[in-house]
Amino acid sequence: MNLSQRHLGLILIAPGLMLVAALFLYPLGFSLVSAFSKDGSFTLEWFSKAFELYSTDIVFTVVIVVASCALTALAAIIIAGTLTLGENRYIVGTLRALYRWPLFIPFIVAAQCMRTFLAKNGLMNNTFVSMGLIEPLQAVSFLDWRGIIATFVWKQTPFVALLLAGALASIDRATLEAGRNLGASRVRVLFELALPQVMPTLMVALVLSFVTMLSVLSVPMMVSGSQPTMLTVDMAFRINAYGDYATANALGVITYLISAGAAILYLKRGLSEGAAR
């Protein structure tokens, strides 16, 4: 049984894997070759060029994506926590109806919305000025790194919150009730009792968001000026301005290594869990 189960497993997973292999791994091979070779021989020239020109942007990218993930996680925890532990029916209901909308907005449109929303004289500042919250002279433009982070958080929070809320809803209510009965505040119940149980889901949702943010071109391109900027913009620029696929692919490899760093978090968890089983 065990042997055949193993085979059956491989057979079942094969079609999906084959699709990924044919339409992703195989073409990826070409990119790797071009990133590591010049005139047919092995070189790291493209990588040194990538570092020479874009070292600032590499750091910038990592900082942006990590900060966005952290804020996304926080926002999603607050939303999902309120949905699960909230006691006012109307507030929970309103929140439930609201929070998912950005999920349906494509990144490119989100970028465009934010470009006109977060600008110095954009809708947000204008609203604040009209409400008397700030003076016109205090209005500042958020169209820089803050704008990129804001857009990412805005777009990814519903995704993480959706998965997290589902996970929270399914954990054993009795423990949570017991915590509440012992006098723990809702915030404590959320962070000390509920969250540890759904950590795997949160991590996975964040890993998926992390990778997604790393690969988005339109948001850094449209929301912020180009100095410094994210690696996707640099990659597009290498290709469009110089037809330089080698350096672009080298930047691609660097981006991939960054996402691998995030994925290792997931892998480690999966392995330790597998060992525990």
Place this chain on the structure above:
Amino acid sequence: MRILTIACSLAALMAASPLAAQTLNVASAGDQNMVDYVKDYLGPMFEKANPGVKVVSVGTGAGDSGSQKIYEKLDAQKGSATTDFDVVVIHQKATGQMVKEGLLDKYTANVATAKLATGEAARNALGTDVSGFVIPMFQSQTALAYNADMVKAPPSTFAELADWAKKNPKQFGYNGIKGGMSGVSFVAGWVYAFGGDAEKLMKGPYDAATKTTWDKAFADLKEFNKVATITPGNAGTLDMLNRGEIAMGPVWVDMFYSWQADGKLPPNMKLKLISPGMPGQPMYYAVPAKAGQKKLAEAFIALATSPQVQADGIVKKFNWYPGIDAANLEGKLDKAAWDKLFVDVTPADLAKNGKAFPIAPYFNDILEGYEKKVSN
């Protein structure tokens, strides 16, 4: 389930294949308005003249990245018998590359209107000889747009502009070099102004040592950037002008007019082409070497570059400068429409300050120099 899926998509595939006898696929690198120009104006006109033909217009994105996509697609199709596109509308940089790699057809001898375009742009694309391969669709030009309410005395040279920006910090905005060609054009103009021999950059010959003479120009530009605003893209510059966040910035003249027509710029915005000049470039009509419908493609381009269409479509409808020589449009256009084109930027300005982009190797040197010395 999977068999069902495949059956479905096969059915869809058949449904999607065109019923018209012949399809002419036109790919345009450019803004929405260029795609719509073919879709709504040229396409129907051509279909009417050629019953049974259907024109399909696709856009590949604005700026050089749009042309690059067309190049990549044609390159990916090197092994095929025919290419997906029959007519391509592309920028100079990609055109030079495509001509060198043999991806384009030398077709202009078969199109009578080719004789109407005799300017330098019809022969030379950033140093590559493209004569025979292209006919310009239109010419465009970058210029400084400024809000006349906020700027009473606009600068008229790059040096004056640098002073003006210092006195009015953050009021000048441009989009760096990664966000589109209007920023690139401004940087090229800066190097023309402060980097020495501009003529040599536009005409060649290429000398790899020249780029070392730009160090001061780049250092000054780095200083200048501190008092300037870096905007997100070509549209980003116009966007900030729209909201009054900057008072001045380099824009494409045609984009400027279409934004104004769309009600996205204050009515009191004006253009100025400062000296020693800023670059402009044409868009080209070209035919891929393996186009499936070469005859139709040539007929389509002949129509598109005929004086009447250039007058009505290019100048009157879209405020572009004509691709064929202006003299051929005489009598086809009322004076008002023609004059509208030159309200802010006069023909004399254009002749004096409308420059070409540098030849390709210098162009790359400028961009890479900027990356190394200004933005990093």
Place this chain on the structure above:
Amino acid sequence: MTRIASSARLVLAVSLLAAFAFVLLGPILNLALWSVAERWYTPHKLPVTYGTRYWEQVFRPTGDAMASLGTSVWIAVLTVVFALALSIPAGYALARLKLPMRALFMLMFLLPQAFPSVAIYINVARIFYQLGINGTVFAVVLVHTTHGLVFSVWIAAAAFAAVDKDLELAARNMGASPMRAFLTVTLPLAAPGILASGIFVFLESLDEFTGTFFVGVPQVTTLPLLLYNAAMGGNYQVASITALILLVPSVLFMLFIERFLRADVLAKVGA
């Protein structure tokens, strides 16, 4: 005292919710405003003139917005079906069967999301041209499926893991074959979660631009292709309207799927 405290808390909660709603809906409201703005410039804080001129432009006879929308939705639906067909067996294997290198396989499905795609699509287009399938709906669906597979496989695996093993065993003990037990017990119980993953696959497909361009254009044009040009060029009105149109199928699909969503299934995602 407690009454005051609790009403103060309520006020706080409501104002937080209002702030949240502003942050969340502000950008979308901005979108809606632009879609009906005919003229809007400084120093006006709201559009100077409103109108439906751009709606008419998008829906003009030659604009083929509706045809592209149809193609987009059709491709998205096929992609969902395709992705689910692949991920039901894969998810079951990952959740229930002893697989060597399980984590590695899971990671492999993540790859297409992780590596920037432009360079990949050029090569995919090359392969498809050789096969002669470039420019077909089928080719676009294949590319979208590869991209969306991570969502459907991971969530399907979670859904199967959430099904109580005892129920399956009970069915087996009553004499059902493994296949029958799977079809009558496991699959129906996991179905809600599997369908839920469809949302993400659907949304991924509906947004996709680059892959469609390389393997679909010019024979297949989707709505994001129109949107991309308009948005990059700063044609706010047209881009906003296109985005609003795209919103309709996404929301409908979500509502359709939501009926099948079950909390405990979402709990096990990625586990």
